[in-house]
Amino acid sequence: MLKITNLYKTFNPGTVNAKTALNGLNLTLNDGDFVTVIGGNGAGKSTMLNAIAGVWKPDSGTIEIDGVNVTNMPEHKRAQFLGRVFQDPMKGTAPDMEIAENLAIAARRGKKRKLVWGVKKAEREQFKELLATLELGLETRLTSKVGLLSGGQRQAVTLLMATLNRPKLLLLDEHTAALDPKTAAKVLELTDRIVNENNLTTVMITHNMKDALTHGNRLVMMHEGRIIVDVEGEEKKKLTVEDLISLFAKASGKEFANDRMMLS
Amino acid sequence: MAFLNALPGAVAQGLIWGLMAIGVYISYKILDIADLTVDGSICTGACVCAVLITNGVPAWLSMIIAFLAGALTGIVTGLFNTALGIPSILAGILTQLILYSVNLSILGGKSLTTVDARTNNLVLNMSDNPKAIIAAGIIIVAVIVVLWLFFYTEVGLTLKSTGDNPDMSRAQGVNVKFNKVLGLAISNGIVALAGSLLAQYKGSANINDGRGAIVIGLAAIFIGLSVSTKIKPNFVVSLIGVIGGGIVYYVIYNLVILMGLKTDYLKMLSAIIVAIFLAVPYLKNEYFKKHKPVAAASDANAGGAVNA
Numbered sequence: 135m136l137k138i139t140n141l142y143k144t145f146n147p148g149t150v151n152a153k154t155a156l157n158g159l160n161l162t163l164n165d166g167d168f169v170t171v172i173g174g175n176g177a178g179k180s181t182m183l184n185a186i187a188g189v190w191k192p193d194s195g196t197i198e199i200d201g202v203n204v205t206n207m208p209e210h211k212r213a214q215f216l217g218r219v220f221q222d223p224m225k226g227t228a229p230d231m232e233i234a235e236n237l238a239i240a241a242r243r244g245k246k247r248k249l250v251w252g253v254k255k256a257e258r259e260q261f262k263e264l265l266a267t268l269e270l271g272l273e274t275r276l277t278s279k280v281g282l283l284s285g286g287q288r289q290a291v292t293l294l295m296a297t298l299n300r301p302k303l304l305l306l307d308e309h310t311a312a313l314d315p316k317t318a319a320k321v322l323e324l325t326d327r328i329v330n331e332n333n334l335t336t337v338m339i340t341h342n343m344k345d346a347l348t349h350g351n352r353l354v355m356m357h358e359g360r361i362i363v364d365v366e367g368e369e370k371k372k373l374t375v376e377d378l379i380s381l382f383a384k385a386s387g388k389e390f391a392n393d394r395m396m397l398s
Numbered sequence: 399m400a401f402l403n404a405l406p407g408a409v410a411q412g413l414i415w416g417l418m419a420i421g422v423y424i425s426y427k428i429l430d431i432a433d434l435t436v437d438g439s440i441c442t443g444a445c446v447c448a449v450l451i452t453n454g455v456p457a458w459l460s461m462i463i464a465f466l467a468g469a470l471t472g473i474v475t476g477l478f479n480t481a482l483g484i485p486s487i488l489a490g491i492l493t494q495l496i497l498y499s500v501n502l503s504i505l506g507g508k509s510l511t512t513v514d515a516r517t518n519n520l521v522l523n524m525s526d527n528p529k530a531i532i533a534a535g536i537i538i539v540a541v542i543v544v545l546w547l548f549f550y551t552e553v554g555l556t557l558k559s560t561g562d563n564p565d566m567s568r569a570q571g572v573n574v575k576f577n578k579v580l581g582l583a584i585s586n587g588i589v590a591l592a593g594s595l596l597a598q599y600k601g602s603a604n605i606n607d608g609r610g611a612i613v614i615g616l617a618a619i620f621i622g623l624s625v626s627t628k629i630k631p632n633f634v635v636s637l638i639g640v641i642g643g644g645i646v647y648y649v650i651y652n653l654v655i656l657m658g659l660k661t662d663y664l665k666m667l668s669a670i671i672v673a674i675f676l677a678v679p680y681l682k683n684e685y686f687k688k689h690k691p692v693a694a695a696s697d698a699n700a701g702g703a704v705n706a
Contacts, residue, residue, distance in 0.1 A: 187569070213571035226569065228562035235555055236566075242552055243571040249548075252555040295570070 135335040136163040136303055141185060141195030143359075155181040156192065157359030163303075167366075168329055168336045170346040172378070173356035179339045180221075182356070183305045186337070188212040200302045214244025217296030217334075219289065219309040226292030229281030233272060233291060236280055237261045240295035264294055268324065286317035290324060297328050304329065306338040310345075322349065343375045357386045400656055406527035408652040409645055413534040414595045415614055416644025419622070420541065421588035422615030423640050428549075429581040430561040431479075434490030436615060438497030439471040439586040440608035443593025445504040448511045448603035457521045461594040468590020469583040471497060476579030501605055509605040513597060520598045530599060537595070541588060542637050549633055557581050589615075613668045618643035620675035647671075 143156040155178050163169060171179050185192050186199075188209040196205045199215045220226050227236050238253040238261075258276060266273040268290045272283075280288060289309060296304060306325065310318035326349060329336050340346050346353055353370050355363035355378070362385035365373065418440055425433035443464040450460035471493055478489035505511050515523035521537075522530035548554045559567045560577040567574050589611070597603040619640050626639025647668075655661060 209568045210571050210573045213569055216569075218569045220565070220569075225563070225565045228559040228566050230562045231555070231558055235558075238552075239555055239559055239567075239572070240570050247552040247556060247572075249551045249553055252550050252552045 135165045135167070135200055136161065136186065136337075137196075137198040138162070138182075138186070139196045139198075141182075141197065142193045143181060143185060143190075144193060147193075155359055156185060156195075159185075159195070159360050161354065161361060163335055163337070166333050166335055167352055168334075168350035169338065169352045169354055170350045171337060171339045171354050171356060172341070172343060172346045177356040178359040179356050180307055181359070183218075183307050183337065183339060186303070187216060187218055187305060215302040217299075217301035217304045219292050219296050219304075219306050221308040221311050223285035223288040223292070223312055226295065227280040227288050230279060232277045233265070233280055233283075234258055234261055234276040236291065237264075237295060237298065240298045243299045243301075245299075264298070265291075268294065284317075286313050286321060289313060289317075289321050293321070293324060293328060297332060297334065300332055300334070302335065304334045304336040306336065308339050308341060311341060325349075343378055347373055347375070347378070355382060355385070357382070362386055401653060404652045404656065405649070406531065407524060408648040410522070410524070410527050410530040410534060410599065412645030412648035413531060413538060413641065414592055414599060414644075415648060416618055416622075416641035417534070417538050417541065417595065418589050418592035418611060419615040419618035419640045419644050420538075420545070420637055421585045421592065422612060423619055423637065424545075424581060424585040424588070426616065426619065427636075428558055428561045429578060429585070431486045431578070431582070432490070432612075433472075433475060433582060433585060434487060434612055435471055435475045435493045435497075435582070435586055436490075436589045437608050437611045438494040438501070439468045439589045440593035440596070440611045441501050441603075441605065442471055442497055442504070443468050443590025444597035444603040444607045445501045445511070445593075445605075446590070447594030448513045448597040449504055449506075451513050451518050451520070451598070452511060457519060457598065461521065461591060464594035465587045465591045468593070469587035471590070472582035472584070472586030473579055475586070476582040479582075480575035480578050498605070505603065505605060510602055512602045515598075515601055522595060522598055523601060524599050534595060537591075538641055541591070542634065542641075545584075545637065546634050553580075610665050610668060613665075613672050614644075614647065616672045617668055617675070618647050620672065621646050624675075 138159055138161040141156050141159040143154075145153045145155055157178070159178065159182060161182075171182070173179050184190065186197060188204065188207060191206065196203055198204065199212075202215070204212050204215070218226070228239070234253050238257060241257065261276060262273045265276070270287055270290060272287065272291070280291065283291065293309070309325070310321050313321060322345060325338070328334070336350070338350065347370070351370065352366035353363070353373065354361050363381050418436070422433070422436055425431045446467045447460045447464040450463060451457055474496070475489045475493040478484045478492055479486045484492065502509075513520065515525050522533040524530065549558060556567060556572040557577050557580065559570070560572060560574050560581070564574050567577075593608065596607065620643070622639035622641070622643025623636060625642065626635050629635055651664065654664070654667065659667070
């Protein structure tokens with residue numbers, strides 16, 4: 135479903151701030167894979183997702199989604215294959231527009247947009263049913279501006295938008311990091327349910343090692359712009375947080391000294 | 399009494415500038431771009447219309463061509479911004495300067511072209527204010543209805559989301575660059591249409607028409623929205639509010655002249671009005687916001703929960 139080959143990206147090349155964010159990254163995802171991605175700050179996790187989404191062009195290497203080489207495809211065209219949820223709950227929805235309008239824009243991802251009514255009546259009913267599955271009481275607030283919702287509600291709506299038009303690949307960039315623990319747990323539970331129901335191929339970045347272990351069928355650890363650990367299936371199920379720490383030390387030759395990850 | 403005599407003229411002019419402010423509303427409020435092209439494109443609309451009418455083209459056709467000319471100026475600014483990566487404010491300034499030369503050449507190198515209402519069949523003119531008010535009113539209603547329909551279409555919704563959240567728009571497959579160009583074309587088309595009305599109303603197109611138009615447009619928007627958002631913050635009410643803002647602006651303008659203020663100071667007055675409207679929300683936030691007690695802060699946290 136996804137094939138990343140030898141991907142390189144350096145930000146601010148030739149300056150003192152030069153930062154090699156992706157350093158020969160290789161990753162292949164099979165149809166239906168749910169991969170959790172962990173790694174310290176600056177390991178290249180978000181850079182990898184942005185490369186897949188096409189936020190900028192990589193320096194070299196190729197990205198294929200479902201057999202299509204998208205390396206040079208602009209971000210808005212690539213969107214037809216992708217569902218994305220960002221770390222910042224404000225980023226995934228248009229605050230000044232109604233919930234129904236946001237969903238309607240998402241429902242037309244990858245389709246030609248025409249000069250016909252933007253939110254159809256039948257769609258409103260469909261959106262109502264979908265919103266009801268979130269169990270947040272949003273099904274009665276179709277015409278409310280999204281800006282009035284809480285961060286968790288907005289993230290849940292974004293998740294719905296990302297998966298409305300079944301994407302070939304769902305990209306979750308620490309999408310619960312900005313939420314309080316209770317809300318984060320709820321959004322994660324929702325994520326699991328939507329991913330399983332639709333059998334979505336998913337990449338989920340998280341800084342929480344426990345979440346990385348309990349979700350998905352595969353776990354990938356990044357360090358200095360490449361993947362240093364890649365486990366799946368039964369092997370992943372048996373992993374513990376302690377295992378991850380020693381795996382990191384063995385693969386990178388360094389202590390796993392990242393407070394943010396240790397604490398969470 | 400003098401004021402009552404001046405009132406119909408003020409309303410007619412207010413409607414024309416209100417229409418221009420609707421164009422500015424699309425760039426400033428919907429696309430979130432402060433587009434300075436309008437100072438040039440309103441003049442382009444006036445010049446194109448005046449020259450065409452004096453050459454025997456019917457007024458209504460001249461206005462349509464003026465609209466298209468204005469749309470073209472918006473496309474230029476849009477391409478400067480999206481295809482060449484020039485910041486939007488600078489892109490607008492560049493187009494504005496280009497338009498000064500273009501407008502001069504439209505006027506045939508002169509700074510003024512007159513359109514005599516007695517020899518040409520005009521849509522509106524200051525010689526008959528009641529008729530001018532009706533004509534401008536009909537055009538405005540038509541423009542608002544078309545915009546209202548358009549902004550609820552599939553394309554229109556993405557134009558709104560482009561200004562509201564470009565990240566979200568791109569992630570949902572919206573071509574943000576194309577939408578900016580399209581939005582600026584519509585915006586400046588409407589501004590030029592207002593320019594074509596202005597030329598007919600005044601009976602002339604002047605190379606200096608439109609200097610400071612953006613400021614008048616913003617003033618009309620701020621005055622209008624300060625009232626309309628309190629009534630109902632939806633699209634159509636906002637546009638009607640903007641038209642109202644244009645009228646209020648011109649009534650005040652005429653009042654100030656009647657009170658004996660030198661007309662030299664009027665542009666300064668416009669700028670100060672806009673500065674005040676822009677500054678008030680900032681000042682409120684910066685100097686008059688009370689510190690929240692601890693209890694309120696924890697309420698805010700609770701509000702962040704999904705179940706809130």
